[in-house]
Amino acid sequence: MGLVDCIVNWGRIKSPWILHFNSGACNACDIEIIATLTPRYDIERFGVLLKGTPRHADVLVCSGPVTFQVEDRLKRIYEQMAEPKFVVAVGTCACSGGVFKGCYNIKGGINTAIPVSLYIPGCPASPKAIIDGVVKLLESLEEKEGKE
Amino acid sequence: MHNSDEFRIPIGPQHPALKEPESFSIALKGEKILGVDIRLGYNHRGIEKACEERTYIQDMYLLERICGICSHSHSTCFVQAVEELASVQVPKRALYIRTLIAEFERIHSHFLWLGVAGHEIGFDTLLMYTWRDREIIMDILATLTGNRVNYGINTIGGVRRDITDDHKRQILEAMEKLEERINYYIQIATQETTIIKRLSGVGMLTYEEALKLDAVGPTARASGVARDVRKDDPYAAYGEIVFNVITDSHCDVYGRTVVRLKELLESLSIIRQLVNNIPEGPISVRVPRKIPAGEALSRYEAPRGEDVHYVRSNGTEKPDRVKVRAPTLANIQAVKQMLKDRQLADMPIVVAAIDPCFSCTDRMVAMKSEKGASVIKWQELRNYSIEWYKKHGVDFTELNKKLA
Structure with a gap:
């Protein structure tokens, strides 16, 4: 790995930028994600910043099952993100479809539309679980860096 | 209606100001809002x-x-x-x-x-x-x-x-x-x-x-x-x-x-x-x-x-x-x-x-013609839209292959 790659990867691990996308969730996971970003849990102390556009983001945080109407949009947002990119599925619905599995407008979990790197179950996933998940994702990046 | 003074801004489904996937299309004249169209259904789960x-x-x-x-x-x-x-x-x-x-x-x-x-x-x-x-x-x-x-x-x-x-x-x-x-x-x-x-x-x-x-x-x-x-x-x-x-x-x-x-x-x-x-x-x-x-x-x-x-x-x-x-x-x-006649900002x-909650609100629309209700299957509707875009010179086949 060249010096520039090393610095970029270090930056990625120390400050991953996230994009939050609601693909048809009930808002519960969304408010827990916002709660994770606000003072009590304050995930910003790990350098995690919420961004407005997929082109700036390293990690796509998805909540909710994939509805048929949102599916194409979700794929397009994933396409717009720069490599390397990671997808985190927050909540049981995002992992598998949850209680909405079998509804006529539901395709399934996030993995039915785009590849997922990390699953955080829970209905809704608590802020503590989300932080734990993010740390695990960053640890896996560090290990990857060590191998290369 | 589309006239030359009118300017349309799409907001959503993914937008930093929105927490939920909703699509608004706002008609503007300068900074003044002429009308708002809302496209629902991104959150509809049935x-x-x-x-x-x-x-x-x-x-x-x-x-x-x-x-x-x-x-x-x-x-x-x-x-x-x-x-x-x-x-x-x-x-x-x-x-x-x-x-x-x-x-x-x-x-x-x-x-x-x-x-x-x-x-x-x-x-x-x-x-x-x-x-x-x-x-x-x-x-x-x-x-x-x-x-x-x-x-x-x-x-x-x-x-x-x-x-x-x-x-x-x-x-x-x-x-x-x-x-x-x-x-x-x-x-x-x-x-x-x-x-x-x-x-x-x-x-x-x-x-x-x-x-x-x-x-x-x-x-x-x-x-x-x-x-x-x-x-x-x-x-x-x-x-x-x-x-x-x-x-x-x-x-x-x-x-x-x-x-x-x-x-x-x-x-x-x-x-x-x-x-x-x-x-x-x-x-x-x-x-x-x-x-x-x-x-x-x-x-x-x-x-x-x-x-x-x-x-x-x-x-x-x-x-x-x-x-x-x-x-x-x-x-x-x-x-x-x-919103009528207000500023875009x-x-x-x-x-x-109004503290909107679109996951509560999202509905599905069923179209009814004079001959009665007709049901189009999802795949048929998709094929129709693909054909329509092809006719108008837009082809997503390559992108679809890449995504699949």
């Missing part, structure tokens, strides 16, 4: 239909997940309708606990709204402050119900968890802390010149318009319409509680802020009365799995306004029909009126001021 395939108990948990912010509202509203059908007398203690959770939910929802409103006008400090204080309520909800959101405390015929003397003490202590914070926010909202100037006169909805467009909840109350299901048609324990319906005559976003802040103080007083007067006794009664045939309509004052559930039973374990009218569906009509705060 819950009403799914209810018909599940038992009443399963439906309760499913309906709770219509919306994570007012989850207790939906589950209580449904449970009330089912209890009416089954002619069950719910124990008093259970009604008090339900009301208690309902008021906690109102406080957490209004705090959440205040933070979001602050964010929309660029006052992010307010967002961080309110979300920090909101955690006090979240802790209590987690202690009482076992979950921070989607409490699952209701069951048909009562509630699932009792509250102890220890809980009561914790609640009263937290209320002290919250009262101090709420008074501080009221002071900010009524004295801080920046907030008053930014919110006054924005998103006007007069008394007559609010009545005509059938606004509900804080949106209607801020236009002087004293409409509150808790007072008009008391359910649960509200008949035994003393409280005021807060109204305001500002008719704008500022009025809506004041109404919500003052409602927080009312909620605190309701909670204190509930905790001090909660009767002893059982917390639930047994209800048979099969609900007698009939139909029932239940009303509930959710934090955002009146929530209506209609349940029709056919005498089996599963309902024949469940219909939900969430408060945002009633209020969304008023947004068009509020006012749009985020005006939309946020």
Whole structure:
């Protein structure tokens, strides 16, 4: 790995930028994600910043099952993100479809539309679980860096 | 209509100002808004239909997940309708606990709204402050119900968890802390010149318009319409509680802020009365799995306004029909009126001021022609759109292959 790659990867691990996308969730996971970003849990102390556009983001945080109407949009947002990119599925619905599995407008979990790197179950996933998940994702990046 | 002066801005489905996937198309002339088109359906999951395939108990948990912010509202509203059908007398203690959770939910929802409103006008400090204080309520909800959101405390015929003397003490202590914070926010909202100037006169909805467009909840109350299901048609324990319906005559976003802040103080007083007067006794009664045939309509004052559930039973374990009218569906009509001839920059705060919840609201549209209803399968519709775009020179085949 060249010096520039090393610095970029270090930056990625120390400050991953996230994009939050609601693909048809009930808002519960969304408010827990916002709660994770606000003072009590304050995930910003790990350098995690919420961004407005997929082109700036390293990690796509998805909540909710994939509805048929949102599916194409979700794929397009994933396409717009720069490599390397990671997808985190927050909540049981995002992992598998949850209680909405079998509804006529539901395709399934996030993995039915785009590849997922990390699953955080829970209905809704608590802020503590989300932080734990993010740390695990960053640890896996560090290990990857060590191998290369 | 498309003319040369008009300029269209698409907002959503993914946009930093939106928390939920919704698509707005705004017609502008300069900075002035001429009209707004809303494209719904990104969040539509088909819950009403799914209810018909599940038992009443399963439906309760499913309906709770219509919306994570007012989850207790939906589950209580449904449970009330089912209890009416089954002619069950719910124990008093259970009604008090339900009301208690309902008021906690109102406080957490209004705090959440205040933070979001602050964010929309660029006052992010307010967002961080309110979300920090909101955690006090979240802790209590987690202690009482076992979950921070989607409490699952209701069951048909009562509630699932009792509250102890220890809980009561914790609640009263937290209320002290919250009262101090709420008074501080009221002071900010009524004295801080920046907030008053930014919110006054924005998103006007007069008394007559609010009545005509059938606004509900804080949106209607801020236009002087004293409409509150808790007072008009008391359910649960509200008949035994003393409280005021807060109204305001500002008719704008500022009025809506004041109404919500003052409602927080009312909620605190309701909670204190509930905790001090909660009767002893059982917390639930047994209800048979099969609900007698009939139909029932239940009303509930959710934090955002009146929530209506209609349940029709056919005498089996599963309902024949469940219909939900969430408060945002009633209020969304008023947004068009509020935005007319306003500046583009006012749009985020005006939309946020009704406290919209699109996961409650999203509906599916069925088109009917004169020959009768026609059903197009999803795949057919997709093929049709692919062909249509090909005809117009856009081809996504390569991209699709890459994605597959």
